[in-house]
Amino acid sequence: MNGHRPEYNYAYLDEQTKRMIRRxxxxxxxxxxxxxxxxxxxxxxxRGWGTGGIQVTAAIIGPSDVLKVIDQGADDTTNAVSIRxxxxxxxxxxxxxxxxxATIIQTRHRIPETPLKHGQIMVYQVPxxxxxxxxxxxxxxxxxxxALNEYGLMYVKLYEDIAKYGRIAKxxxxxxxxxxxxxxxxxxxxxxxxxxxxxxxxxxxYGAGREKRIYAIPPHTDVESLDFDxxxxxxxxxxSPCALCGATDSYLDQIVVDDNGGxxxxxxxxxxxxxxxxxxxxxxxxx
Amino acid sequence: MYGSTKILNVTGVDxxxxxxxxxxxxxxxxxxxxxxxxxxxxxVLDGASGTGxxxxxxxxxxxxxxxxxxxxxxxxxxEVDIAAANPRDILAARRDTMGYVSQFLRCVPRxxxxxxxxxxxxxxxxxxxxxxxxxxxxxxxxxxxxxMWALPPATFSGGExxxxxxxxxxxxxxxxxxxxxxxxxxxxGNKQVVIELIAEKLEVxxxxxxxxxxxxxxxxxxxxxxxxxxxxxxxxxxxxTGRRFxxxxxxxxxxxxxxx
Amino acid sequence: xxxxRPLLRARGLSHRFGNRWGCxxxxxxxxxxxxxxxxxESGSGKSTLLNALSRRVRGGGGDVExxxxxxxxxxxxxxxxxxxxxxxxxxxxxxHQNAADGLRMHVTAGGNVxxxxxxxxxxxxxxxxxxSTQWLERVEIPADRIDDVPTAFSGGMRQRLQIxxxxxxxxxxxxxxxxxxxxxxxxxxxxxxxxxxLVSELGLAVIVVTHDLAVARLISxxxxxxxxxxxxxxxxxxxxxxxxxxxxxxxxVSSVLRG
Numbered sequence: 001m002n003g004h005r006p007e008y009n010y011a012y013l014d015e016q017t018k019r020m021i022r023r024x025x026x027x028x029x030x031x032x033x034x035x036x037x038x039x040x041x042x043x044x045x046x047r048g049w050g051t052g053g054i055q056v057t058a059a060i061i062g063p064s065d066v067l068k069v070i071d072q073g074a075d076d077t078t079n080a081v082s083i084r085x086x087x088x089x090x091x092x093x094x095x096x097x098x099x100x101x102a103t104i105i106q107t108r109h110r111i112p113e114t115p116l117k118h119g120q121i122m123v124y125q126v127p128x129x130x131x132x133x134x135x136x137x138x139x140x141x142x143x144x145x146x147a148l149n150e151y152g153l154m155y156v157k158l159y160e161d162i163a164k165y166g167r168i169a170k171x172x173x174x175x176x177x178x179x180x181x182x183x184x185x186x187x188x189x190x191x192x193x194x195x196x197x198x199x200x201x202x203x204x205x206y207g208a209g210r211e212k213r214i215y216a217i218p219p220h221t222d223v224e225s226l227d228f229d230x231x232x233x234x235x236x237x238x239x240s241p242c243a244l245c246g247a248t249d250s251y252l253d254q255i256v257v258d259d260n261g262g263x264x265x266x267x268x269x270x271x272x273x274x275x276x277x278x279x280x281x282x283x284x285x286x287x
Numbered sequence: 288m289y290g291s292t293k294i295l296n297v298t299g300v301d302x303x304x305x306x307x308x309x310x311x312x313x314x315x316x317x318x319x320x321x322x323x324x325x326x327x328x329x330x331v332l333d334g335a336s337g338t339g340x341x342x343x344x345x346x347x348x349x350x351x352x353x354x355x356x357x358x359x360x361x362x363x364x365x366e367v368d369i370a371a372a373n374p375r376d377i378l379a380a381r382r383d384t385m386g387y388v389s390q391f392l393r394c395v396p397r398x399x400x401x402x403x404x405x406x407x408x409x410x411x412x413x414x415x416x417x418x419x420x421x422x423x424x425x426x427x428x429x430x431x432x433x434x435m436w437a438l439p440p441a442t443f444s445g446g447e448x449x450x451x452x453x454x455x456x457x458x459x460x461x462x463x464x465x466x467x468x469x470x471x472x473x474x475x476g477n478k479q480v481v482i483e484l485i486a487e488k489l490e491v492x493x494x495x496x497x498x499x500x501x502x503x504x505x506x507x508x509x510x511x512x513x514x515x516x517x518x519x520x521x522x523x524x525x526x527x528t529g530r531r532f533x534x535x536x537x538x539x540x541x542x543x544x545x546x547x
Numbered sequence: 548x549x550x551x552r553p554l555l556r557a558r559g560l561s562h563r564f565g566n567r568w569g570c571x572x573x574x575x576x577x578x579x580x581x582x583x584x585x586x587x588e589s590g591s592g593k594s595t596l597l598n599a600l601s602r603r604v605r606g607g608g609g610d611v612e613x614x615x616x617x618x619x620x621x622x623x624x625x626x627x628x629x630x631x632x633x634x635x636x637x638x639x640x641x642x643h644q645n646a647a648d649g650l651r652m653h654v655t656a657g658g659n660v661x662x663x664x665x666x667x668x669x670x671x672x673x674x675x676x677x678x679s680t681q682w683l684e685r686v687e688i689p690a691d692r693i694d695d696v697p698t699a700f701s702g703g704m705r706q707r708l709q710i711x712x713x714x715x716x717x718x719x720x721x722x723x724x725x726x727x728x729x730x731x732x733x734x735x736x737x738x739x740x741x742x743x744x745l746v747s748e749l750g751l752a753v754i755v756v757t758h759d760l761a762v763a764r765l766i767s768x769x770x771x772x773x774x775x776x777x778x779x780x781x782x783x784x785x786x787x788x789x790x791x792x793x794x795x796x797x798x799x800v801s802s803v804l805r806g
Contacts, residue, residue, distance in 0.1 A: 351790040375581070395739075398740065
């Protein structure tokens with residue numbers, strides 16, 4: 001663990017850029033769920049791979065922070081490892097895989113099982129920030145809809161699902177209404193994670209680098225998943241517990257174990273699984 | 288006998304058709320037309336063919352415009368000058384005060400005969416079942432078989448269409464009835480029914496203004512005759528060709544075919 | 548004798564396209580429960596008039612006033628966007644010439660008819676579906692087609708679906724732009740018959756633009772004739788068509804092909 005490289009500014013982005021992003025973040029926090037446009041910068045990752053998340057993290061991270069990065073719940077995938085080591089190098093921060101020890105958690109597509117605490121910040125990587133995008137391709141129209149609180153179209157989509165499948169079929173990136181006002185895409189986290197957002201003690205920040213939007217859900221905000229009175233929202237449920245740790249309340253991944261199609265279901269949140277199993281594991285990253 | 292209530296009072300009406308497509312050629316129809324019809328009275332317009340008898344009925348109904356004069360309708364304590372009224376007031380008068388049986392049935396394509404006849408009552412707020420029941424009575428009286436009531440009149444013969452027309456015109460209780468050759472394509476039996484219907488209307492105090500080509504019918508119903516030539520613009524009867532413009536716009540064409 | 552105020556009143560309504568007048572100095576009223584036909588040939592300005600009246604095009608001149616359900620009269624040109632959109636969801640309807648413009652072609656029939664309800668806050672799937680079913684039946688679309696998409700419907704059925712979608716919120720006035728254009732004659736007849744009966748049953752006001760005088764004859768109480776952006780003649784439909792006064796109206800009426 002050396003000091004950050006002198007060729008780069010602290011946390012890679014220049015100070016003006018960080019200031020611009022912080023302004024966007026302040027605005028986003030002040031208007032929960034509202035998509036704030038921002039001038040997305042180049043970072044050493046291709047667009048669509050988490051550049052929004054990286055920029056938000058870079059704007060808020062400081063020497064005393066402890067950073068955890070997960071990808072689909074796991075700390076040890078290639079991208080999670082790369083991003084974690086990137087910030088270790090340019091921001092000279094301590095990194096961790098322990099959810100409880102982290103102050104900033106950058107995530108792709110999962111919220112950790114361990115309940116978040118006051119003072120923690122979740123940073124989400126968002127591919128498509130606009131929840132209505134696939135129903136209404138025109139940006140001019142969707143902006144009007146948000147401005148005028150006209151979300152009938154989203155309910156049409158839910159209606160169509162029920163008519164076709166007998167239930168609401170959206171299983172990830174399930175639309176939510178934040179603070180009773182803005183319709184938000186909670187990034188492609190499974191609908192299983194939606195209830196964690198409601199009245200959460202942590203601050204949730206969303207960055208979409210390619211689409212150039214930032215939005216936020218402040219702590220202790222009402223977040224409700226959209227549904228019909230007679231077809232209420234139901235997060236996913238699993239039939240069996242985790243094969244590795246026995247947890248019955250976590251989101252499970254299907255893992256193929258042999259060439260005969262054998263599979264097992266294990267916690268997607270690797271830290272939670274380990275903790276549950278009480279295995280010893282070094283907190284340092286493996287990069 | 289007729290009451291002293293004047294239902295229709297036409298004074299000093301001039302009408303001229305100006306044919307702009309023929310270099311503004313004018314065809315005067317009437318000049319200074321004046322007539323009255325009282326409740327319980329049947330006034331017949333008489334004159335040679337083409338002297339404007341039908342046109343006069345159309346002026347009273349508001350279908351034709353007039354260039355001068357007044358056409359005052361009095362009913363339910365109110366007066367309307369059809370010559371000067373705005374479209375909404377004329378529509379109200381057609382709903383509440385005057386009915387019109389023309390020579391041609393303009394058919395709305397898919398509406399069954401029973402509905403066509405019941406419509407004027409339903410428009411005036413009568414309960415749908417009652418309206419249909421009265422329509423059925425009238426149609427039976429006019430010898431339209433009940434098997435035809437569910438069919439659109441566009442498929443009927445000329446005489447049958449005429450009888451549907453008559454039923455529709457007579458079903459509501461209106462103070463003034465305008466009749467344009469109502470028996471034109473009817474056989475003797477049906478003619479008699481129409482004569483009775485007219486008599487019944489007069490009995491309850493309706494006023495009737497009509498054109499009857501058929502002398503026998505005229506004989507039976509007329510209280511007074513007005514000679515249209517008295518109001519001819521030039522003092523001579525002039526030929527007014529009937530329908531100058533497009534044929535009645537219906538699907539399909541509804542040329543009257545003689546029943547006999 | 549007749550009610551006080553028109554539902555929609557325009558005075559001096561004008562709209563330009565560059566140097567060309569779309570419509571110019573038009574005065575028009577639409578009263579509750581009446582059908583007004585605006586007829587004219589291509590380029591007469593009838594569609595521009597409809598769009599200017601319904602505020603689908605803005606920036607022209609003239610006054611347009613509308614009386615809300617509450618009785619309050621509002622000035623449309625100065626109405627804020629959000630309130631105008633609310634009007635469209637609750638009191639106004641628009642039937643497009645091309646049904647694809649007025650429907651979501653890849654949303655089911657039930658979804659199309661249900662959307663205005665959902666936009667107005669309905670949150671019970673069962674109730675939304677019931678009301679949608681009733682309206683489909685009312686416009687003579689078989690109820691078992693509720694889960695089909697409009698791309699699978701014929702032109703006439705699409706138009707009827709469009710009408711159902713518009714009427715589900717019980718509007719007071721419906722603007723129609725050539726609703727029967729391009730449909731087969733028998734299909735037109737069916738559609739016009741439906742419009743007639745809905746108007747009479749629901750007490751709707753309708754302003755319908757058409758180049759077809761037969762449509763005006765069949766469904767409208769009053770007719771306004773337009774040419775080159777101006778009103779040539781207006782009055783009771785049967786009077787305008789049977790005793791046209793203006794030279795252009797006479798030309799129009801006499802040009803109709805006889806069946």
